[in-house]
Amino acid sequence: MALLSRRALINTTSILYLIALTILAAYALHSTRTLTLPIPNILTALTAALPALAGLTLSGAQTLSSALAPKGKHARNRFDAPPPPLSQSKILLSAVAFLLVYETIIGTLAGTRIWPIDGLECNLHSTWQSLFRSKNAARITAIQDAFNCCGFSGVKDMAFPFPDATHGGDACVVRYERTERCLEGWRGEERKVAGMLLAVVVGVVVWELIILLLPSPATSSWLPSTLTLPGDNNARQIEYRDNDADDAEQDVGGEEDSVFGETRRLNDDARLASQVEGGRMHPSALTRNEWRGDD
Known part of the structure; x- marks a missing residue:
């Protein structure tokens, strides 16, 4: 108003x-x-x-x-x-x-x-x-x-x-x-x-x-902000806008549609991607762990 x-x-x-x-x-x-x-x-x-x-x-x-x-x-x-x-x-x-x-x-x-x-x-x-x-x-x-x-x-x-x-x-x-x-x-x-x-x-x-x-x-x-995805060497940034509309969306659709929910999902996806990438970079260590598990 x-x-x-x-x-x-x-x-x-x-x-x-x-x-x-x-x-x-x-x-x-x-x-x-x-x-x-x-x-x-x-x-x-x-x-x-x-x-x-x-x-x-x-x-x-x-x-x-x-x-x-x-x-x-x-x-x-x-x-x-x-x-x-x-x-x-x-x-x-x-x-x-x-x-x-x-x-x-x-x-x-x-x-x-x-x-x-x-x-x-x-x-x-x-x-x-x-x-x-x-x-x-x-x-x-x-x-x-x-x-x-x-x-x-x-x-x-x-x-x-x-x-x-x-x-x-x-x-x-x-x-x-x-x-x-x-x-x-x-x-x-x-x-x-x-x-x-x-x-x-x-x-x-x-x-x-x-x-x-x-x-x-x-x-x-508008209040512009930036978020850096963890585990990314390129340090990509995404922009988001946090305003009063976010509160209304959270009331209607829950936390999944809010800025915080979106941020949490992005961070989880980035963390999972980092773990998968780490496993792909060290396959020998992963193979030894599997043989030890079988023994």
Whole structure:
């Protein structure tokens, strides 16, 4: 019951944590589209999908590894058993490697939108100029209203309302009485959104490390032990697992089905085998003893 509660707590906490990271990435995606930030939509979309993808990938890899683990009542007599068709460690390592490459690419692209600061102006200028040339009043207005500013590098630089026969270059300043340009505020928003994307990546990586390093509730209850068969020069060892299920089996089937009964039988068989092997190695001594018995 305690293991079930612990597993449920870990699963619930992980789900809520990944949902929170997804919401943060979704907010970054919303800001990118609303303020026409020069951040590729594919980058924000992939970042928003990262928490769910990481959760499903890591959980699926662990489940598949558990399914491929050797199964047995007490893991008895598996010396000559063939290896599983697919290594458990390879499954988990492949999943972690895939996520690491995915996160490295996203984190690197997000980092280029944070630093260097001066290098961001070129993309911002190109985006604003494209909006101005296409007369996209809605998007330019959204940026100017969000930061209470006019124009890009100056209050008269490609500002809305656009200059025409009835409006001069200072139409935005005259209409809205604004004295700030939009470059600083818009650039700061781009860095903030990129920081959110990078925070999502780092948050997922931290979660993965915790999940991988945290003992699994499904295996933490097992107490692995080893037994060495007497009289065996190769000192073969067998593994067994002693848990609460053994007590239940002993109550139902008696001592013969318990770990201790199995151990006793193995030791008896090994002792008998040693005696037979010893007799085979010294046949002359055995023959003399038989003749003396006849006399």
